[in-house]
Amino acid sequence: MGFYKYQKRIALRNCGYVDPEDIREYIARDGYEALAKCLTAMTPDEVIQTILDSGLRGRGGGGFPTGLKWKFASGNRGNVKKYVACNADEGDPGAFMDRSILEGDPHALIEAMAIAAYAIGADEGYVYVRAEYPIAVNRLQIAIDQAKEYGLLGEDIFGTGFNFDLKIRLGAGAFVCGEETALIESLEGSRGMPRLKPPFPAQAGYWLKPSNINNVETFANIAWIINNGGAAFSAMGTENSKGTKVFALTGKIKKGGLVEIPMGKTLRDVIFGIGGGVRDGKEFKAGDTIRIAVDVKNVGQRDGKESVLLFINDDVASVVPDARRLRDFDKVEIAAGESRTVEFELKAEELALAGNDGKWHLEEGTFTVQCGNLTERLTCTATTHFGENIR
Numbered sequence: 001m002g003f004y005k006y007q008k009r010i011a012l013r014n015c016g017y018v019d020p021e022d023i024r025e026y027i028a029r030d031g032y033e034a035l036a037k038c039l040t041a042m043t044p045d046e047v048i049q050t051i052l053d054s055g056l057r058g059r060g061g062g063g064f065p066t067g068l069k070w071k072f073a074s075g076n077r078g079n080v081k082k083y084v085a086c087n088a089d090e091g092d093p094g095a096f097m098d099r100s101i102l103e104g105d106p107h108a109l110i111e112a113m114a115i116a117a118y119a120i121g122a123d124e125g126y127v128y129v130r131a132e133y134p135i136a137v138n139r140l141q142i143a144i145d146q147a148k149e150y151g152l153l154g155e156d157i158f159g160t161g162f163n164f165d166l167k168i169r170l171g172a173g174a175f176v177c178g179e180e181t182a183l184i185e186s187l188e189g190s191r192g193m194p195r196l197k198p199p200f201p202a203q204a205g206y207w208l209k210p211s212n213i214n215n216v217e218t219f220a221n222i223a224w225i226i227n228n229g230g231a232a233f234s235a236m237g238t239e240n241s242k243g244t245k246v247f248a249l250t251g252k253i254k255k256g257g258l259v260e261i262p263m264g265k266t267l268r269d270v271i272f273g274i275g276g277g278v279r280d281g282k283e284f285k286a287g288d289t290i291r292i293a294v295d296v297k298n299v300g301q302r303d304g305k306e307s308v309l310l311f312i313n314d315d316v317a318s319v320v321p322d323a324r325r326l327r328d329f330d331k332v333e334i335a336a337g338e339s340r341t342v343e344f345e346l347k348a349e350e351l352a353l354a355g356n357d358g359k360w361h362l363e364e365g366t367f368t369v370q371c372g373n374l375t376e377r378l379t380c381t382a383t384t385h386f387g388e389n390i391r
């Protein structure tokens with residue numbers, strides 16, 4: 001039972017409860033009620049205000065406030081062609097949060113994208129999903145077809161005159177295509193290369209039209225927020241990060257799986273309280289190669305604070321290329337096998353930190369790290385103070 005003790009399921013609320021291939025089961029659990037409420041009882045600006053009130057931040061890594069993003073894309077409704085896109089590329093190593101939502105509750109995504117389209121004034125949407133997720137793609141397509149059959153996608157939804165068409169586009173699994181402007185390039189049929197920003201997608205996105213892009217998990221919270229109100233969502237979490245966060249817990253941990261907890265829970269809660277600790281009687285210490293990655297606490301700028309967990313792995317060899325890739329992305333080049341010391345500002349959301357006192361820590365802010373002897377172990381030492389998330 002410890003596995004469920006700390007959990008609060010919002011984004012995952014229907015996973016495991018509904019048959020994802022039967023729209024009636026989603027509807028039976030209040031599915032599409034939020035869309036109906038938006039279209040019949042709320043103005044687009046009221047929808048945006050509700051999302052702003054909720055404090056929801058993007059779950060794709062950047063942590064940008066979702067309501068604000070919608071607001072930026074909302075100008076000139078009705079006069080300009082606009083798009084809504086879902087980032088279902090999920091390239092982070094070991095992650096399966098988005099995949100599980102797509103496979104377990106595809107209608108939650110469809111409903112949320114329709115709500116976003118109504119809010120910003122779009123009539124067309126795309127889900128960009130990696131082709132390595134065939135079950136997700138198949139279930140999503142079934143869900144889209146059923147939603148169309150039920151009049152929940154397409155023209156004149158709920159008799160309100162609102163139109164929204166949704167299509168799937170497959171990605172080839174390139175990590176960079178998860179970056180939103182590279183994703184747009186790929187959607188347009190070009191090579192997935194990031195564009196310079198500004199302009200941001202909200203100004204000039206897909207085919208240079210105003211576009212709103214959100215991550216799967218971000219979207220999965222939307223219908224719940226509309227149904228329960230922004231305040232109910234913002235009542236959970238921390239001052240800077242509201243609501244819950246889904247984690248894919250995997251590797252050498254006693255109980256792996258998908259967990260959803262209120263923001264602000266410590267890694268100790270996740271690893272020991274939920275996951276039961278390290279497998280095979282081993283200890284949780286710097287000698288293990290553990291990675292701590294991605295979350296949206298107190299971010300919104302690239303050098304903001306990040307926190308929380310992704311996965312545990314004691315295979316040194318697999319950690320080094322991961323770390324290289326993340327660092328390549330930050331334009332610091334370290335070849336595998338090369339042994340030298342490098343200093344860089346930690347701007348990426350994903351990086352493991354090992355304290356030299358045998359404990360694992362997660363820093364709470366921008367700082368400089370040193371990395372050396374990569375062939376044996378990725379060891380990073382913050383030169384400023386450490387947070388004390390793990391004791």
Ligand SMILES: Cc1cc2nc3c(=O)[nH]c(=O)nc-3n(C[C@H](O)[C@H](O)[C@H](O)COP(=O)(O)O)c2cc1C
Pocket residue numbers: 057058059060061062063064066087088089090091092175176177178179180181213214215216218219329
């Ligand atoms: C290199 C790189 C890879 C990224 N990969 C993903 C990804 O796989 N999935 C995702 O949702 N966002 C990814 N992002 C973040 C997106 O660019 C974008 O911020 C996000 O889709 C916005 O959605 P959100 O506001 O709901 O988080 C990536 C960003 C970068 C820089």
